[in-house]
Amino acid sequence: MQQRGKKMRFPTVASKRKPKTPIIVESPTKTRTLKRFLGDEYDVLATKGHVRDLPEKDFAVDLERGFRPTYEVIPARRRDLAVLAKHVAGADRVYLACDPDREGEAIAWHVAEVLGIEPDRRARIEFNEITERAVRAALAAPRPIDLNLVNAQQARRVLDRIVGYQLSPLLQQRLGGWGAGSRSLSAGRVQSAALRIVVERERERVAFVPQEYWRIRAVLRPVDREENFQAEVVRRDGEKLQLRNQTEADEALAELRQASYVVADVTRREVSERPQPPFRTSTLQRAASARLGFPAAKTMAVAQQLYEGVDLPEGTVGLITYMRTDSTRISAEARAAATKFIEANYGQEYVGPGARGKAAKGSQDAHEAIRPTDVSRTPDALGPYLTPDQQKLYRLIWQRFVASQMAPAVYDQTTVDISAGRYGLRTTARILRFPGWRAVYGAGEADDEAAEPGAGENGGAGNGSEPAEGIDGPAAPGEQKGKRNGEAVADRLPQLSPGEPLVLVDLLASQHFTQPPPRFTQGTLVAELERYGIGRPSTYAPILETLRQRRYVRSVGRYLVPTSLGIAVYDFLMEHFPHVMDLQFTARMEEQLDAVERGESDWVKVLEEFYEQFARWLQEAQTAEPKVIEGQTCPECGGRLVERFSRFGRFAACEKYPACKYTRDVGWAIAERCPECGQVLQVVLTRQGRLVVKCTAPECGYLRDSETHGEEAGGEESVQGGVQAAPKCEECGADLV
Numbered sequence: 001m002q003q004r005g006k007k008m009r010f011p012t013v014a015s016k017r018k019p020k021t022p023i024i025v026e027s028p029t030k031t032r033t034l035k036r037f038l039g040d041e042y043d044v045l046a047t048k049g050h051v052r053d054l055p056e057k058d059f060a061v062d063l064e065r066g067f068r069p070t071y072e073v074i075p076a077r078r079r080d081l082a083v084l085a086k087h088v089a090g091a092d093r094v095y096l097a098c099d100p101d102r103e104g105e106a107i108a109w110h111v112a113e114v115l116g117i118e119p120d121r122r123a124r125i126e127f128n129e130i131t132e133r134a135v136r137a138a139l140a141a142p143r144p145i146d147l148n149l150v151n152a153q154q155a156r157r158v159l160d161r162i163v164g165y166q167l168s169p170l171l172q173q174r175l176g177g178w179g180a181g182s183r184s185l186s187a188g189r190v191q192s193a194a195l196r197i198v199v200e201r202e203r204e205r206v207a208f209v210p211q212e213y214w215r216i217r218a219v220l221r222p223v224d225r226e227e228n229f230q231a232e233v234v235r236r237d238g239e240k241l242q243l244r245n246q247t248e249a250d251e252a253l254a255e256l257r258q259a260s261y262v263v264a265d266v267t268r269r270e271v272s273e274r275p276q277p278p279f280r281t282s283t284l285q286r287a288a289s290a291r292l293g294f295p296a297a298k299t300m301a302v303a304q305q306l307y308e309g310v311d312l313p314e315g316t317v318g319l320i321t322y323m324r325t326d327s328t329r330i331s332a333e334a335r336a337a338a339t340k341f342i343e344a345n346y347g348q349e350y351v352g353p354g355a356r357g358k359a360a361k362g363s364q365d366a367h368e369a370i371r372p373t374d375v376s377r378t379p380d381a382l383g384p385y386l387t388p389d390q391q392k393l394y395r396l397i398w399q400r401f402v403a404s405q406m407a408p409a410v411y412d413q414t415t416v417d418i419s420a421g422r423y424g425l426r427t428t429a430r431i432l433r434f435p436g437w438r439a440v441y442g443a444g445e446a447d448d449e450a451a452e453p454g455a456g457e458n459g460g461a462g463n464g465s466e467p468a469e470g471i472d473g474p475a476a477p478g479e480q481k482g483k484r485n486g487e488a489v490a491d492r493l494p495q496l497s498p499g500e501p502l503v504l505v506d507l508l509a510s511q512h513f514t515q516p517p518p519r520f521t522q523g524t525l526v527a528e529l530e531r532y533g534i535g536r537p538s539t540y541a542p543i544l545e546t547l548r549q550r551r552y553v554r555s556v557g558r559y560l561v562p563t564s565l566g567i568a569v570y571d572f573l574m575e576h577f578p579h580v581m582d583l584q585f586t587a588r589m590e591e592q593l594d595a596v597e598r599g600e601s602d603w604v605k606v607l608e609e610f611y612e613q614f615a616r617w618l619q620e621a622q623t624a625e626p627k628v629i630e631g632q633t634c635p636e637c638g639g640r641l642v643e644r645f646s647r648f649g650r651f652a653a654c655e656k657y658p659a660c661k662y663t664r665d666v667g668w669a670i671a672e673r674c675p676e677c678g679q680v681l682q683v684v685l686t687r688q689g690r691l692v693v694k695c696t697a698p699e700c701g702y703l704r705d706s707e708t709h710g711e712e713a714g715g716e717e718s719v720q721g722g723v724q725a726a727p728k729c730e731e732c733g734a735d736l737v
């Protein structure tokens with residue numbers, strides 16, 4: 001059998017020669033990359049992906065017998081497996097070189113099981129970059145398949161299968177009946193928690209009441225020089241200045257016009273800004289979302305191409321380390337190569353200590369950060385051989401890695417305090433004295449995580465490098481909501497000394513409104529999931545993809561907005577499966593899978609514990625009577641009102657349906673009161689799939705749709721002869737009339 005197989009592929013090989021040892025990998029590209037430096041020593045073969053899985057049409061989990069899954073060979077893989085079988089038959093040893101994580105371990109195990117490679121012939125090897133050095137080292141250190149990793153993967157697969165198969169029919173039955181459409185509904189475990197985060201953010205945005213505030217800046221100059229500069233009015237009588245409306249702003253302006261301006265204090269200090277650590281999966285997805293506009297799935301697909309190998313003149317070469325990792329560690333060899341590269345191209349003084357992030361929640365930290373396999377392959381040099389997307393992503397990874405090994409950027413920062421009667425003004429200028437890592441990352445490129453709107457809210461979570469105070473730094477948690485515009489930082493200020501009088505040239509007053517917390521992008525949602533400990537490097541992109549495919553979430557530009565179907569599913573699950581929607585519960589399940597991976601928990605026990613609870617919730621949801629809405633009756637027939645669900649969300653219906661067809665909205669009550677009648681306001685989902693604020697009093701028609709313009713304002717008016725700018729919409733930039 002084996003000889004025949006050899007002859008078919010290599011007819012010139014003499015049949016008496018010792019057969020080459022097979023190495024099995026997942027992808028044909030990886031095969032080419034390995035063959036380049038392993039030459040003819042080994043027989044490198046590809047599974048072309050997963051070979052075995054739970055069947056699509058059956059439940060295939062035996063709940064009575066230890067959750068035993070019944071796997072099925074994936075039909076499309078049958079022919080490839082037959083070829084593989086011929087190659088491995090009779091080999092004393094078969095190297096299983098699948099990717100270095102849970103998923104890869106599971107593929108290695110499935111292949112070995114399907115092909116009948118006995119444990120004493122299985123040699124699992126692991127490398128997190130496809131380079132000759134790493135692969136040779138792995139070949140020298142084979143190990144048995146780690147069944148803990150395999151079982152963690154099986155547990156996740158079975159867990160998701162149970163939830164999907166048992167919850168979806170109920171969802172279909174309860175939500176499918178009320179309303180049009182025949183698309184089948186389904187629910188999943190981890191993505192339900194992600195859906196919750198997106199829906200609740202949208203609800204928070206709709207309920208947000210913008211607060212008006214005004215800012216005043218003074219244009220000043222020294223008495224003897226035409227060197228105008230601006231300073232912001234920040235204090236009055238030693239306290240933070242707060243102007244809530246035009247009247248208050250006008251009062252302040254009147255006083256400021258009469259005041260005399262004197263430099264009170266000038267402070268100069270050195271500010272340094274450390275580089276970010278190299279990428280791990282979540283930070284790569286976030287930066288690629290912010291800087292390249294890549295969805296997470298695209299980032300992972302392109303990263304996989306770079307990892308598995310790209311055709312260069314010297315052959316197929318793996319350009320980056322493995323892209324599914326929660327580590328920011330780098331190998332000593334990579335550090336040494338980076339140091340050498342930085343010294344040669346920038347100089348000794350540009351070499352830094354190496355930025356290292358804290359490990360992410362639940363991180364095993366067994367692997368390495370995502371970095372180039374050879375730092376001397378610069379993005380420009382590789383340009384001709386990469387697709388435009390590969391080039392963009394490689395540049396991002398290369399720059400971030402090189403920057404992480406460079407010295408901090410150093411700025412000279414000057415802060416000038418100015419007194420004007422009982423008012424205090426302040427202005428800050430910052431001059432770059434030594435670029436450090438900015439030399440490779442670019443001075444114009446802001447910190448990629450903070451550059452994305454809303455990223456500041458949890459920027460730096462699980463990430464030990466806090467950039468220097470005041471420079472593109474992540475905002476403190478919670479600061480984002482209703483955050484006021486930051487103080488502008490100038491490049492340059494005139495030379496000023498304390499006691500020096502200043503001339504007032506102009507006063508600029510501008511009206512502003514606090515902004516609601518921003519919608520999530522794919523990048524910021526991944527960061528939020530990671531912050532909660534939900535999802536792992538291999539699952540972030542699939543979670544987002546599932547939400548999109550099920551049409552629970554749609555994209556508006558780069559922002560994620562829940563659909564009415566998504567909100568309806570959220571409502572239903574929150575009512576009947578609060579634990580499935582509970583972020584802490586979901587995070588604990590992930591931790592338990594990690595414990596299985598470490599060999600600290602038994603996977604069947606983890607499943608038993610989960611299923612015991614889940615079966616009870618399912619039973620309760622199936623038998624639950626519709627909730628009666630207390631204190632209200634049907635205005636048409638006097639019957640009781642009960643809570644119902646449909647594809648359009650939660651609503652109240654008369655219990656006498658279908659005899660009485662009365663229905664009305666049921667929303668989420670918010671703290672704000674109706675400006676027209678003083679009753680409780682609620683956020684409700686309209687038939688158009690929009691969340692709006694509506695009064696709960698049936699006779700009051702108050703409704704506020706935050707997506708319609710008119711409540712927004714902005715712009716700036718000069719009160720001393722300056723040009724008046726037209727106010728612009730803060731969302732689309734159009735002029736507001």
Ligand SMILES: [Zn+2]
Nearest residue numbers: 634637654660
């Ligand atoms: Zn009725």
Ligand SMILES: [Zn+2]
Nearest residue numbers: 674677695700
């Ligand atoms: Zn009202």
Ligand SMILES: [Zn+2]
Nearest residue numbers: 709729731732
């Ligand atoms: Zn607009």
